Amino acid sequence: MIPKIYIGADHRGFPLKDRIVKLLGRRGYAVKDMGAFDEAQSCDYPQVARKVARAVAGAKNSRGILVCMSGIGQAIAANKVRGAYAALCYNAEAAALSRQHNNANILVLGAKFVKDKDVPKILDAWFGAEFEGGRHGRRFEQIKKIEKE
Numbered sequence: 001m002i003p004k005i006y007i008g009a010d011h012r013g014f015p016l017k018d019r020i021v022k023l024l025g026r027r028g029y030a031v032k033d034m035g036a037f038d039e040a041q042s043c044d045y046p047q048v049a050r051k052v053a054r055a056v057a058g059a060k061n062s063r064g065i066l067v068c069m070s071g072i073g074q075a076i077a078a079n080k081v082r083g084a085y086a087a088l089c090y091n092a093e094a095a096a097l098s099r100q101h102n103n104a105n106i107l108v109l110g111a112k113f114v115k116d117k118d119v120p121k122i123l124d125a126w127f128g129a130e131f132e133g134g135r136h137g138r139r140f141e142q143i144k145k146i147e148k149e
Helices: 014-026 045-058 072-078 092-100 116-128 135-148
Strands: 005-009 031-033 063-068 086-088 106-110
Touching: 005 014, 005 045, 014 031, 014 063, 014 116, 045 063, 045 072, 045 106, 063 072, 072 086, 072 106, 086 092, 092 116, 106 116
Parallel strands: 005 031, 005 063, 063 106, 086 106
Antiparallel strands: none
């Protein structure tokens, strides 16, 4: 079991984030909600992405989930934090591959593009997949080297 899941969204991703928090809670995961806490007030997604990415990068074996309208901005912002490996996924196959091949520690979802019925499948795929290492490990080490440049 993953020790801690950090989750965040902007106002456009709030409804989906709220559903994910409840779903993960029912499944017994320890979830730390880092905002936004309603959809009525506009907020800037880079600040949420930074909070979640820093928390994940600083807590061994933790994972993160970010949600905004498209997911694109959250992914870009989160990947600026050293040790954060955010993958934008719109389906279960991409979610599994982001873990198996890329060792992603942050799942990014676009609320506009992910159907409610697919969310449990995407979460199951992402949390159920493990990093395969091997040639993917070599490539992941190259990514970490780029990070240090």
